[in-house]
Amino acid sequence: MKPFDYVRAESREDALRADGRVIAGGTNLLDLMKLEVETPDRLIDVTRLDLREITRQENSLRIGALVSNADLAADETVRRDYPVLSRALLAGASAQLRNKATTGGNLMQRTRCPYFYDTTQPCNKREPGTGCQAMEGFNRILAILGTSDKCIATHPSDMAVAMRALDARVEIESPTGETRMLTLDEFYLLPGDTPEKETVLEPGELITAVHLPEPPKGKQAYRKVRDRASYAFALVSVGAVIDVQGGKIAAASLAFGGLGPRPWRNADVEEALVGETPSDAVFDKAADVLLADAKGFGANDFKIPLTRRVLKAVLSDLTGVSQ
């Protein structure tokens, strides 16, 4: 671990003024610092800031950036109105980690690509221009959608998948005191030629909250497939909100984990479903749309057929159609 300065921010102004790297729960950043994958000169501890509230606002639920994953999952409103989020959180990490992990930190966690973690290995995300060792290496857990020839990493969060399905927006405060609100698609970048840049967050900016809009109509589900029963990242996960009215799909919102460099959502998939009478064929069509551009890299090829199966099972469950 490279020696670093430590600043404890007592106020938001403090945090925004201090020039350095934000640390919240530390469950991801500290691991990366020990391995010197991350080498910040200064850490700004934001855990004293007043960002731990979950507040009901007009038309939305505001989740402070420091709300722990455990508290968010247990929140009564979230469990009642946004069960997909509660389920996703509880499907992630372990109880100990969820107690420390924060909402902001979870959004900002880095990929679990094993080559990213090993400083003896080339990695465009860690050291731009060195190459991607995963592409022809062990890539079982890596992405099949949204990849580039520079990087095939996945974003590992479960929480963010559910938030994406719920049309959440990230509240960001800049050093000049301005606040902006971004959807997760606006917030996360695709790797393209610059896999080292994962979000639009500018240096000095702070995530202050996540906003969930009014609870959506319909049924919600989060389904995660993983190599062991708990405490493993998703091979494939689906966060879904489906509303069926009069035997037809009235609204659909689907986000996927384990597939792409950001929580994956494709409006065309939802379009393929809305207005249709739920059936196996309709679900297959939705899967076709989702997977049209999917590309495996050997060890992760299985994710393509697995995604289809999981998507169809989730849709069957939520629409009451038996496969």
Add this chain to the structure above:
Amino acid sequence: MTEHLKMDEVQPRLLDETGQGAITRPMDRPEGPLKVSGRATYAAEYKAANMAFGVMVRAGITKGGYSIDESSVKDMDGFLGVWTDHMIRNSAQGMMDTNPVQLGQRVQYLGQPIAVVAAETFEQARHIANRLKVDYSPEDGDVDPETASQVDQSVALDQGDLEQAMKDAEFTVDSTYTTKPHNSAPMEPHASLAEWDGEKLTLHGSYQMLKYNKNELADSLDMDADDIRILAPYVGGGFGSKLGIAAEAVGAAVAAKALKRPVRVVMSRQNVFEMVVRRTETRQRVRLAADKDGRLTGLGHDNRQSNLPDEGFSEPVTLATHFLYGGENRRYEQEVARVHRMAAGSVRAPGEAVGMLALENAMDELAETVGIDPIDLRVRNIPEIHPESGKQYSSRSLAQCLKEGAASFGWDQRKGPKERREGEWYVGMGVAAAARTNILMESKARVTLNPDGTALVETDMTDIGTGTYAILGQIAAEMLGLDPSKVTVDLGDTDLPAGSGSGGSWGAASAGSSVFLGAKAIRAKLAERLGCEPSALRLQDGMATGGNNRRPLAELMEGPIAEEGHIEPGDMSDEMQQAGYGAHFAEVAVNSVTGEVRVRRTLSAMAAGRILNEKTAASQVHGGMIWGIGTALHEAIEHDPRTGHVVNNDLAEYHVPVHLDVPQLDVMFIEERDDHANPMQVKGIGELGLAGAGAAVTNAIYNACGVRVRDYPATPDRIFPHL
């Protein structure tokens, strides 16, 4: 005085006569409270005045020469030094007793320890190790066992004519199975604190077999073993990875000597995944030839595995295959590919852990082919005498384990593939036999009985989380007629009489026998003082009875009586085929959408001679079954196809079972005595619980959904495409 016994003949069942009731009962571990409250001191927790901190430096290339550039780090904060002297390539293999491979300035695998850095603080040392500039001259090297250019081939056995037997057979199985490499993943990482006093070295370490470790360390450092003392009173799991001296011990000793101050080196989790030993991957072909009733006429078991060049160890894949089932035509071939991956060595139940995955999977296939119940098939194939050596078997309750286990598990409720479905889940049951060779090793212990009715047991034997403290105390208590709470057990110090060490499931039987013998010698003295024959002596709750005399112990003793017990293996090991046996049962559910597998319940019916402590023995079986679940479902080291390095070198990506993967695990012991094993009639149980366990799980997967998993582990992607 020393009571010495070479196990050349059957011994009387003294422990059935003693009657104190200290033995067999499920006594809690006496050191348990210390462990759960953090008061048991492990190697990495020792501190010494003026201690410096060391960190191992890992090689960044697969093969080639290297030199370190000290100037790149010498101005960094806290820097004390960096050394490459005496570096060992990997841990010593179990009972090697000499130094592991030392290469000088050469790398043979990515991740190899190539230097030790020392600094004033741990954080500084780790940072320096990260920043140290190493100049490499890389060379090409084989990393893939399937295509390696150097392959050592051997035919372990060629008896009769297997080819012909396969041709003539009514039913055959000819299947290939693969297993991935495994890591021991002990909870406590390897750690050493080295302190020199002139030429004398004291090492607080975390090791399984101290009498060998002392010699291995001495040889690695080119010094006299008599000048080394190793202390390892608590070891947080070993599973083979701490059988032999490891890099951090050598590194700590080298740095401490140069600095003239104590140095502590603790391996990181990543180091444990790379610098110690892994279990090799295997590719196994099993051939079974059977007559119309499913009786084996031929059995073939070939394997290909890998290791580093010049590494003597090979996984004894066919260990149990030799004696478990009959069949007169037999052939086993082995190939060891020489590759530049981290060293392969002993990981819990070397041989059976993977060999029985294949063998017991194949037996399930045969049962299916012949159309008889898998339990029936196994019982039919239990041979009268060893099918290769012709030896007699000692105690062998395999059939009982299978039958009584089946009855208790509800085996008669088993249906066929896809016949039992609950929602999305297919449910099924599987069985596998367990067998693990029983071994007796030389071991010494000193037992002291004090007039106040307390006793002391001393040996350099280790407790690696297995319950050695408990059972050695129970044995002494039983023999001396004391409550176990009156017995103190001192372990893990090379200044004490040399025990067997923990490994190969022989610890309880071997170290236990030495304690038994020491206590037996004390009994002889007490009998003499009481004026009776030793056979007439009864010791119970501090009272001695015999020859119409009944006296408190204190009255018979003027001072402490100390006796050494010394057990050695003898003719019984050679003349009799000795092994522990059992049967594992598993009920699993397979998700019809995703192929995810959840084990719902298991039962292990075990026969391992006399059980010394029903609780610690059951814990061993629980642990074995948990390992079985891991090997069946998710544990796999992944090597990079180009560099050979361990890609998933942490516990986030190397998936040992977590709580949710482990259901109710039931254990039943079949009452047994093994008169040929040792004077206590005990057999090893530490690895028996793992032997075959994973095959019960994959056989249950087949029974649930009709998918035969031959490539372990059975991750969802190996199942869902076939559903």
